[in-house]
Amino acid sequence: MKKIISFCLFLCFIGLWTACKNSSEEQKEEKSVEIEKPAEENQAGKMDTEIKYAEGKAVYQQYCVTCHQSTGSGVPNLNPPLKQTEYVLGDKETLIGIILNGSSEGLEINGKVYSNNMPPFDYLKDQEIADVLSYIRNNFGNEADAVTVSEVEKIRGNQ
């Protein structure tokens, strides 16, 4: 009898656990949106939070997220934000240059200075750089044209 009761309790526990787990996962997905969404739905422009240029997200998660954070907000005083900033949304040549060469000059962005050095990421492939830059230019509330592989190639070639 005791065994049955504890088994029931166990099932109940698991039930509750999975229910909560699912609901919290759903909440997360609402925020970050699944990558596999069909293209026509993306173009309908349903949600601002949809991930555009999702191939760049994997690169971002591996190399950028620690400093620039999952929301692109950066870290006050230390690592600059990627949201609504001239250096991300403006001249692509400058942006590609920052990825390839890093930055150690203390960027002033929207009147604030960020103190950490950014290392060069010249070991990334041209495709990965194009992907991740297109991703940051079109997420976190940003909207700008994509960066192409040939643009990255050109800047790398000129260096």
Add this chain to the structure above:
Amino acid sequence: MILFKFPSFKNIGGAAAILLLSLTTSCNDNPKNKDESGLTTVKNDTGLSLPEGFSGSIFADSLGAARHLAVTNSGNVFVKLGSLKDDKGIIRLSDKNKDGKADEQSGFANYGGTGIAIKDNKLYASSNTSVFRYDLDQEDMPVNMEKPDTIVYGLIDRRQHNSKSITLDNGGNIYVNIGAYSNACQEEDRTKGSPGRRPCPILDSAGGIWRFKAEKLKQTYDGNSRYATGLRNVVGLDWNAKNNQLFVMQHGRDQLHSLYPDLYNEQQSAELPAETMYALNEGDDAGWPYVYYDQNKNKKILNPEYGGDGEKTGAPEALDPVVAFPGHMAPNALLFYTGDMFPARYKNGAFIAFHGSWNRAPEPQEGYYVVFVPFENGKPSGDWEVFADGFAGAETIESPGDAKHRPTGLAQGPDGALYISDDAGGTIYKITY
């Protein structure tokens, strides 16, 4: 065996019990009570949770980037701002009607910075390169507001870890942190594959604590002013009058996973290395950049930039910490409590303000609270416990920019009240018992 992913719980039984409790009450994924001391915490009208019996008030708000603060014997408060607000770098606050809220505010100083301290009616404050001194009159007003004495100048400022925190002993010395402008002294800072430099040339002029004479003008590096080395970046430091000894809180290194993904996974990189408290003596070396402290192994582990693999130990001669906290929580202030207002167990113990992490992403961030470590006979006598929480304004912080308030500075008033500054919202909290 079912494994639940609740990294902050030390024992599965407790985790399961609390998990079950939270599941049965609601699907609110908010079971954690960070206070592991068993104290009942009460929500306060400041938005903070404090142990039972304590209360708090908002002494001042919207000051700007309120870094460290100091209180005079008459209870007037000086706050150092990280950057100028309305062209002022130091704010003076007064509570004339003694209601726990400042009713008079003025400002001076044309430099941003972090450090501020009061000793013998003199106010010391630092920019990111210098330490200045003001004489206070009987009303606690600086008499040389426009022309402070320059005590120290020319300290290195290469942006990273440039805050010059200060404290004074009872023998006429002032101690200044000079943080290392680097993560782990790699040839190329924070760059994957770049080796560590040995010897690390940064240590000549940074990565340690420097000692100067509080009375002497215009001092700078002179070859023997370095007091302790091998400290990556110290923001919180305090003179422990009981031990007659300097205690410091070090910010441990960043990015073990992103620089060494084969050696550290994201979870390990979020927890490691420890944020460490050291009791210093002249000439001590805490081991940066060659080793970091692993709070689970209780060992100094060789940094991977110097051939470490996460297991190999190193620098046996380097100092061991007296307390080790989880990684990246950013201890920005240390205060030994000497007042009589709080219950006896707080006397001579250490309060630490954790500014809150960024380097745990994509794991949730940690810190954003003030903790207490009880001390007996000059040594920690129990585990650390969360003392004041709720600064961030949210239970889970994904990114530091989300935090409404971030504890940055600590000071004790003449009545024994504890003041906490916040450099995100510019709030000064006053905690009383």
